[in-house]
Structure formats: C-alpha cells, structure tokens
Amino acid sequence: MAIFNLNINGSEHSVDVDSNTPMLWVLRDHIKLVGTKYGCGIAQCGACTVHLGDNAVRSCQLPVSAVGEQKITTIEGLSEHGDHPVQNAWLEIDVPQCGYCQAGQIMSASALLKRNPNPSDEEIESAMNGNICRCGTYTRIKKAIKTAASSENV
Amino acid sequence: MTKLKTHMGRRAFIKNTSLASGGLVLGFSILNSCKSEQAKEMAVREMPKEWFEMNSYLKIGDNGVVTIYTPNPEFGQNIRTSMPMLVAEELDVDWKNVLVEQAPYHADKYGFQFTGGSRGISARWEPLRMAGATARQMLIAAAAETWQVPKEEITAEAGVLQHAATKKSAGYGEMASVAATLTVPEEVQLKEVKDFKLVSRSQKNVDAKSIVTGRPLFGMDIQEEGMLIAMIEHPPAFGLTLKSVDGEAAKAMPGIKDVVTIKSFKDGYEKGGFDTNAFPELVAIVGNSTWEVMQAKKKLKVEWQPITAYSETIAGFGGKQTINIPAGLESTTTHKSQMEALAAKPGKVVRKDGNPEVAFKNATTILERSYSAPFLAHNNMEPLNAFAHVAGEKAKIAAPIQIPSLIIPTIASSLGIPKENIEMDLPRMGGGFGRKAYAHFVVEAALISQKVNAPIKLVYSREDDMTNGIYRPTYHATYRAAFDENKNLTALHVKAGGVPESPLFANRFPAGAIDNYMAEEWTIDSNISIGAFRAPRSNFMAGAEQAFLDEVAETMGKDAIQFRLDLLKRAKENPVGERNDYDADRYAGVLELVREKSAWKENDTTKHRGVSAYFCHNSYAAHVLDLKMENGKPVVEKVVCAIDCGVVVNPDAATNMAEGAITDGIGNAFYGELTFQDGVPQKNNFHQYQMIRMNDAPKEIDVHFVQNEIDPTGMGEPPFPPVFGAVANALYKATGQRHYEQPFVTGNQIVG
Ligand code: FES
Ligand code: FES
Numbered sequence: 001m002a003i004f005n006l007n008i009n010g011s012e013h014s015v016d017v018d019s020n021t022p023m024l025w026v027l028r029d030h031i032k033l034v035g036t037k038y039g040c041g042i043a044q045c046g047a048c049t050v051h052l053g054d055n056a057v058r059s060c061q062l063p064v065s066a067v068g069e070q071k072i073t074t075i076e077g078l079s080e081h082g083d084h085p086v087q088n089a090w091l092e093i094d095v096p097q098c099g100y101c102q103a104g105q106i107m108s109a110s111a112l113l114k115r116n117p118n119p120s121d122e123e124i125e126s127a128m129n130g131n132i133c134r135c136g137t138y139t140r141i142k143k144a145i146k147t148a149a150s151s152e153n154v
Numbered sequence: 155m156t157k158l159k160t161h162m163g164r165r166a167f168i169k170n171t172s173l174a175s176g177g178l179v180l181g182f183s184i185l186n187s188c189k190s191e192q193a194k195e196m197a198v199r200e201m202p203k204e205w206f207e208m209n210s211y212l213k214i215g216d217n218g219v220v221t222i223y224t225p226n227p228e229f230g231q232n233i234r235t236s237m238p239m240l241v242a243e244e245l246d247v248d249w250k251n252v253l254v255e256q257a258p259y260h261a262d263k264y265g266f267q268f269t270g271g272s273r274g275i276s277a278r279w280e281p282l283r284m285a286g287a288t289a290r291q292m293l294i295a296a297a298a299e300t301w302q303v304p305k306e307e308i309t310a311e312a313g314v315l316q317h318a319a320t321k322k323s324a325g326y327g328e329m330a331s332v333a334a335t336l337t338v339p340e341e342v343q344l345k346e347v348k349d350f351k352l353v354s355r356s357q358k359n360v361d362a363k364s365i366v367t368g369r370p371l372f373g374m375d376i377q378e379e380g381m382l383i384a385m386i387e388h389p390p391a392f393g394l395t396l397k398s399v400d401g402e403a404a405k406a407m408p409g410i411k412d413v414v415t416i417k418s419f420k421d422g423y424e425k426g427g428f429d430t431n432a433f434p435e436l437v438a439i440v441g442n443s444t445w446e447v448m449q450a451k452k453k454l455k456v457e458w459q460p461i462t463a464y465s466e467t468i469a470g471f472g473g474k475q476t477i478n479i480p481a482g483l484e485s486t487t488t489h490k491s492q493m494e495a496l497a498a499k500p501g502k503v504v505r506k507d508g509n510p511e512v513a514f515k516n517a518t519t520i521l522e523r524s525y526s527a528p529f530l531a532h533n534n535m536e537p538l539n540a541f542a543h544v545a546g547e548k549a550k551i552a553a554p555i556q557i558p559s560l561i562i563p564t565i566a567s568s569l570g571i572p573k574e575n576i577e578m579d580l581p582r583m584g585g586g587f588g589r590k591a592y593a594h595f596v597v598e599a600a601l602i603s604q605k606v607n608a609p610i611k612l613v614y615s616r617e618d619d620m621t622n623g624i625y626r627p628t629y630h631a632t633y634r635a636a637f638d639e640n641k642n643l644t645a646l647h648v649k650a651g652g653v654p655e656s657p658l659f660a661n662r663f664p665a666g667a668i669d670n671y672m673a674e675e676w677t678i679d680s681n682i683s684i685g686a687f688r689a690p691r692s693n694f695m696a697g698a699e700q701a702f703l704d705e706v707a708e709t710m711g712k713d714a715i716q717f718r719l720d721l722l723k724r725a726k727e728n729p730v731g732e733r734n735d736y737d738a739d740r741y742a743g744v745l746e747l748v749r750e751k752s753a754w755k756e757n758d759t760t761k762h763r764g765v766s767a768y769f770c771h772n773s774y775a776a777h778v779l780d781l782k783m784e785n786g787k788p789v790v791e792k793v794v795c796a797i798d799c800g801v802v803v804n805p806d807a808a809t810n811m812a813e814g815a816i817t818d819g820i821g822n823a824f825y826g827e828l829t830f831q832d833g834v835p836q837k838n839n840f841h842q843y844q845m846i847r848m849n850d851a852p853k854e855i856d857v858h859f860v861q862n863e864i865d866p867t868g869m870g871e872p873p874f875p876p877v878f879g880a881v882a883n884a885l886y887k888a889t890g891q892r893h894y895e896q897p898f899v900t901g902n903q904i905v906g
Pocket of ligand 2: 134
C-alpha cells in the first residue's frame with residue numbers, strides 16, 4: 001500500500017492503495033466516483049474510459065502508480081452542469097438504452113472531438129470501435145457525435 | 155366507452171406513511187440521490203412541502219408536482235418513462251411536472267413487477283391508466299366538494315381543475331389534500347386512444363441526464379456504510395460441483411476478510427421456473443475492495459468433483475415439470491453429432507395437417523435444408539451483481555433483476571427467515587435480455603451477507619458472468635418442402651430440437667397456410683444451464699424458417715415478399731387447422747409496410763436485400779436488410795423495419811429499442827457463439843467472444859410502426875428474431891451462398 005495524490009476532475013484526492021490497483025477501481029471503490037464502469041477488465045469494452053490529460057484511456061488498464069501528475073477527467077467531471085456538447089447531443093438524440101456503456105462512449109467521443117472536431121464516419125467508427133454497446137445504440141451514438149461536432153465549442 | 159371496474163389491486167390504495175412522507179421504502183442513499191438529476195431539470199420551482207398519496211403509484215405535492223412510482227424494473231426499454239406516461243395521461247397532468255421514482259419490490263402494491271417476455275407495457279396498459287384516472291376522479295370530487303358544485307361540471311386538464319360557470323379554478327396540488335382522503339371510485343372511465351395527449355408522442359428518457367452525467371443508478375454502483383465486496387468462485391466446468399476449499403492463502407492477502415462456502419438451496423426446496431442454477435454450491439471471498447478481492451480470488455485452492463445425474467421437479471409458469479440433469483462433461487462436438495443423429499430420426503409429432511406423408515411421396519421435387527445455431531451468452535454490459543444486508547431475521551436487498559417476486563421465496567427459504575422480512579430495491583440493470591430473470595446471484599449475495607454478518611455487494615467478474623451463464627440453448631431444425639410438377643408447394647415438414655429444449659412453435663406461420671403440414675420435435679438432456687434470451691426459441695426458429703421460405707420462394711420462382719403474402723392470404727381466407735396462433739392480416743400488414751417503406755422491387759439486382767418477418771409476443775415485425783461485401787466482410791448498409799405492436803406508447807423509445815434489436819440480431823447472427831469442451835465454456839471475455847461493434851452496425855436503420863388502436867403488445871423481443879433470417883437472405887444475395895449454420899461470420903480478428 002502506498003499513498004497516491006491524484007488530480008481528478010480538478011480536485012486533489014489522496015488514496016492509500018496497492019500501487020498496481022487500476023484507476024477504475026480507485027475511482028469506483030475509493031473515491032466513490034461510480035460513473036466510470038467495469039465491463040471487462042481487459043481493455044476490450046471501453047466502459048471504463050476516462051481522460052488522462054486529453055486522451056481517452058481504459059482505466060481498467062491504468063495502474064494508479066502510472067498517473068503521477070497527469071490530470072484525470074471522468075464522466076462526472078466532463079462538464080460542471082452536464083452540458084458538454086457531447087452530453088447535450090446525447091440528450092438531443094436520446095441515445096441510451098440501459099445506459100451502462102454510455103459514460104465510456106461519451107468519454108471516447110469527447111476525446112475524439114477534441115483532437116478532431118470534424119470526424120468522418122470512418123474516423124468515428126475507428127475511434128469508437130473499442131466501446132461495446134450491448135443494447136446496440138451505435139446508430140444513435142454516431143448521430144449524436146455528428147450532432148455534437150456540428151455544434152459550437154466542442 | 156364503458157366504465158371499467160378499478161382493479162389495480164386492493165392494496166394499491168392503502169396509504170403508506172413512508173411513501174407519503176417522501177422517501178422510498180428502503181431509502182438507499184446512493185440510489186435516492188439519482189432522482190436529483192430529473193428533479194433539477196424540472197425544478198424551476200421548489201419541491202413541495204407536503205405530499206399527498208393518491209394510491210401506491212402516485213402522490214401529488216401541494217404545489218402540483220406529481221411523483222409517479224414506476225413499478226417494473228428497468229433494463230433499457232425505457233419503461234421508466236413510458237409506464238409513468240400511462241399514469242400521467244389519465245391523470246391529465248403536465249409531463250414537465252412529473253417526477254419518476256422506482257418503486258421497490260412490493261407485490262401487494264405494485265402487482266407483478268416483471269420485466270421480460272415483452273409483457274411490461276401490455277400488462278400495465280390498464281392498471282397504470284386506472285391509477286391515473288382514479289386519482290383524477292378523486293381530484294374532481296374534491297373540487298366539487300370544496301366548491302359545492304356538481305362533479306360533472308368540473309374539468310381536469312393539464313394539472314388544473316376548473317368550473318366554468320363559477321369561474322373557479324385550482325391546481326391539482328391545492329385539491330390533493332382533500333382528494334387523498336376521499337373514497338376510491340368503484341369505476342373509472344379511461345380515455346379513448348384518439349384523445350391521448352401524451353401517449354403516442356415521443357417523450358425523452360427521464361433518466362438520460364443521470365446517465366450522461368454518470369450518476370449512480372445501477373446495482374453495481376451501490377455503496378453503503380460498512381459494505382464489503384464479495385466475489386464467488388464457481389466450478390470451471392458444467393458437470394462439476396464443489397468438493398473442498400483451502401482459503402488460507404487467499405485470506406492472507408491484503409484487504410481480505412473471509413472465505414466461506416454457501417449452498418444456494420435448502421435440501422428438498424421445490425424450485426420455481428426461474429431458480430435455474432447449475433452451481434448451487436460455491437466458494438465466496440469477501441474483502442474491502444473489488445481489486446483486492448479479485449487478486450485474492452486467484453489464490454483460492456478449490457477442489458471440484460463430478461456431479462451425479464439427478465431429476466428434479468420444477469414449479470414453473472406452466473405447472474410442474476420434471477427435468478433430468480445428466481452427469482458428465484459435455485462438449486460442442488458431441489452436441490453436434492447428437493443433434494444430427496436425432497434430426498435424422500422421427501421426432502415427437504406435435505402437429506399434423508392433411509397428409510404430409512403422401513404429399514412428400516408424390517412430390518416431383520423435395521427441398522430439404524438443415525439449420526443450426528450455437529449456445530449464446532447474454533453478455534450484458536453490467537456483470538451480475540447484488541447488494542444484501544442480512545441482519546438477524548431481516549434482509550435488505552438491492553437486486554438488479556427482472557422478476558423480483560419469484561426469487562423472494564428462495565431467498566427466504568435459503569436464509570431461513572420469513573418472506574415478509576425481506577425488503578428489496580430494484581436498481582437499474584445494465585442490460586438484462588432474460589439473464590437477470592434468473593436471480594441466483596441475489597440468493598448468493600444474501601447467503602454471503604448472512605455468513606459474514608455484514609452488508610456486502612456481490613460482484614461477478616466478466617469471466618464469472620460469461621462462464622456461469624444461463625445460456626440461449628444450441629438448436630437444430632430441418633425443413634422439408636414438397637412441390638408438384640408445376641412447382642406448387644404441396645407440403646411442409648419441420649423437425650426441430652435442441653440441447654436441452656426444443657425451439658419449435660408448431661402453430662405459428664406457415665402452419666395454417668399449407669394443406670399438408672407436419673411439425674416434430676426432440677430434445678437432448680444437458681447439465682448446461684439455459685434460459686430466456688430475447689425471445690428464446692423464436693430467435694432461432696425465425697432465422698431458420700425465414701431462410702427456408704426464401705429458398706422455397708426461389709424454387710417456385712416467386713418474389714420473396716409476394717410469396718409470403720400469398721401464404722398469409724390463404725391462412726386468412728381458408729386456414730388449415732384451428733390452432734394457428736397468429737393474425738394473418740396483421741402479419742401481412744408489416745410485410746406490406748416494409749415493402750412500401752423499403753421501396754422493394756421484384757428481381758432487384760441493384761441491391762443485395764433480404765426480407766424476413768416473424769410473429770412472437772403478440773406482435774409482428776418485418777425487416778428488409780441491405781448488405782454488401784467489402785474485403786470479404788459483410789457490411790449492413792441499411793435495415794428498414796415495420797412493426798405492429800398496437801398502440802406505441804413512446805414512439806422514439808420504441809424506435810430505439812427496435813434499432814437495438816436489429817443491431818443485436820446482426821451481431822449474434824454474424825458472431826454469437828459459445829462452445830464447450832469437457833463442460834468448460836471456451837470463451838470467458840470479450841477478447842474471445844465477439845460482440846457487434848460500431849463498424850459492424852448498420853449504417854442506417856429506418857423503423858416504422860403500423861398505426862392502429864389495438865391495445866399494446868410486445869416490443870422488446872419481436873423485432874429481434876426476424877433479423878437472423880434477413881441477414882441470412884441478404885448474405886445469400888451478396889455471396890451466392892446460402893448460410894445454414896450460425897454464426898455466419900467466423901475467423902474474424904477481434905479488435906478491442
Ligand atoms: S472495463 Fe476497461 S475496457 Fe472493459
Ligand atoms: S446502452 Fe446498454 S450497453 Fe449501451
């Protein structure tokens with residue numbers, strides 16, 4: 001066990017955990033931010049996606065010891081009032097079914113739009129292919145990403 | 155319209171002080187906080203100071219805000235929006251002033267809280283509207299009493315009561331305190347479909363904001379003071395059971411509290427139809443955090459032993475039934491040869507019309523084709539989990555499950571406490587699809603909590619979830635068609651079976667449309683646990699039948715849609731037999747609608763299109779699917795879908811569900827497969843089990859509903875089964891090859 005000081009959603013958190021503990025479980029069990037989901041634990045489903053700096057990463061594969069000073073953003077911190085353009089687009093298109101995968105989808109989508117504000121269909125597909133939606137909301141996810149891309153201030 | 159006797163259940167009207175005071179019965183703090191997102195959205199106004207309970211489904215605040223308790227558990231159908239819409243429609247209240255809360259399990263107050271079998275909306279269609287209509291009538295009576303005017307002269311609309319002659323007006327909130335004290339009317343009048351203002355108009359998902367902001371909603375998200383994390387270790391193979399465990403090394407790992415064994419059923423307990431459980435004896439490991447428990451679990455030293463064969467009587471929906479569970483370690487290769495052997499022998503004849511033997515003997519041509527599909531795992535995004543806190547004689551449970559009432563007797567028996575002492579909350583499920591109808595994991599959570607004497611959350615790893623499945627069975631069907639010298643279809647024969655159940659529906663189309671018809675079935679016992687999976691049986695039979703009919707039409711030189719319509723015309727005008735369980739007109743209706751909306755053309759060579767239609771769960775669905783091959787890989791360009799499920803309560807939500815069913819069907823048709831080797835499931839996570847991803851999803855889906863005023867029928871399942879046939883038929887057009895064995899696409903690299 002060791003103490004790690006983490007910058008999550010703009011605030012400092014200190015946790016005392018084994019250094020191999022994946023950020024997924026640090027977030028969920030220790031910091032009680034449960035928006036980031038467990039789906040597979042092996043980087044195959046994307047449910048656990050968070051931002052490390054500006055990049056979408058699978059938090060189930062990110063040991064707490066590898067984070068250091070880098071800023072982590074989770075779904076809870078994507079926007080203060082839940083009104084990030086991607087979140088707004090998700091509401092407009094009414095994307096979710098069960099909803100379990102959606103935090104991960106939104107984190108992948110928002111990272112994509114940050115580095116590529118106007119992605120093509122192929123670029124959307126390749127950026128989103130690591131995020132499984134068992135309920136099959138892919139057509140709506142794609143539509144919502146395009147809606148967000150066409151809105152301002154992505 | 156005639157008045158209807160109020161029959162929401164007597165207890166629905168019994169006032170409950172804890173509800174009236176605004177809290178959920180159980181009040182899990184973390185889940186309660188979820189309602190705030192919806193409340194924030196609506197609350198340009200204050201929350202009421204006082205609530206008045208009209209019945210168990212709704213309470214009205216002094217400022218007119220209405221809370222509706224939605225009875226059924228949610229796993230993605232959006233019934234948490236559409237069910238309250240039914241109440242709000244008849245209450246006649248502004249939807250913006252409605253807050254939705256999940257009702258806890260309470261059979262007396264909320265009836266059968268069952269999400270499955272596509273029955274949700276149809277079962278709640280009348281009772282929920284009655285809950286709204288009786289409350290509205292009580293508000294009118296309260297206004298009449300207060301204003302001393304005749305009830306008949308009062309209108310109640312959009313949350314406002316008015317008396318035109320005296321110009322009196324009051325919000326529902328102002329009359330709620332009086333209304334709540336009045337007697338419940340014996341009869342109510344429900345609105346006619348044409349008068350609906352809310353129902354049949356798309357309303358946004360009430361939980362969307364909470365979902366996109368990552369609020370705690372799911373069973374997996376529950377955190378309680380002092381809660382420990384538990385995981386289970388189950389046998390690695392079907393056909394094995396626990397022999398012994400050495401938990402010392404695991405217990406010595408950091409954060410670990412205990413290693414215990416549990417037994418899910420008391421000896422002699424009579425199981426119900428949803429008590430399915432291949433691994434009733436388990437090892438459980440309990441500790442402080444999920445990651446620590448996952449690590450320590452690897453240190454468990456467990457010995458397993460073979461099960462012995464047994465028979466048991468199950469008290470299911472359709473009465474008592476005896477099932478045989480054989481011993482042994484089963485493999486897919488053996489299943490395949492067993493199925494082929496039985497398919498070649500006569501089965502049990504379930505239906506026979508005319509004289510099929512003679513028709514086949516006299517046939518000029520016979521077309522015979524066999525179809526098969528493997529076991530499927532549900533792979534819900536949220537792995538199985540449950541929270542339980544058993545303290546002495548009481549149990550507090552949060553169970554993300556589809557049929558709470560059916561697991562309560564088992565929990566009570568296994569814990570040795572009275573049923574009445576179990577309180578159960580119903581958190582949102584991250585998918586269900588039938589798997590979470592089988593709530594053995596809730597029994598496990600309760601037993602573990604009792605053993606370690608602490609609140610625990612049981613968490614299945616993805617591997618646990620995939621390898622301790624209650625799978626869609628593996629099936630096989632052989633179809634034969636007889637033709638005369640003029641290529642007329644003279645007889646049809648279907649023989650179907652599976653491990654361990656038969657998928658056959660003998661009285662479904664095309665039964666009733668063919669003079670000489672025979673349906674046979676067979677089964678093979680197995681110790682692999684199986685169960686519901688988004689229209690089990692139908693989701694295989696639709697694929698086989700609709701692919702076969704495509705080949706029959708081709709043999710006859712007929713257009714695929716016109717051929718089906720011709721059969722349905724026959725079934726309508728001059729049906730064969732009396733037990734045909736479909737309505738030929740409605741069936742033809744979806745085919746005609748999909749033909750129009752997809753701009754279907756006979757002998758269209760510009761597209762590779764497959765059509766398929768099916769009836770199940772009292773609804774009708776048809777798809778036209780366009781597909782092309784790109785680098786040897788099928789790409790679904792577009793799916794046009796037509797559904798007849800009666801009145802559509804929330805059209806955009808139903809459309810979303812149909813889109814999901816289509817995508818799910820394509821994924822399973824292409825890739826879905828679980829195989830076994832010596833009882834061991836050969837896939838345990840998504841690196842092995844290929845799921846449909848965005849690049850395989852249809853580029854476009856276009857959903858249409860038949861407009862009618864028929865009471866709602868099923869919606870979650872019906873669009874799913876016909877997808878398999880549409881995929882098979884389009885693949886044939888694109889490749890020139892017929893596909894008989896699912897999954898249709900193999901050897902793909904899985905990319906995560
Ligand atoms: S839980 Fe991390 S990718 Fe699935
Ligand atoms: S909405 Fe259910 S898994 Fe995506």
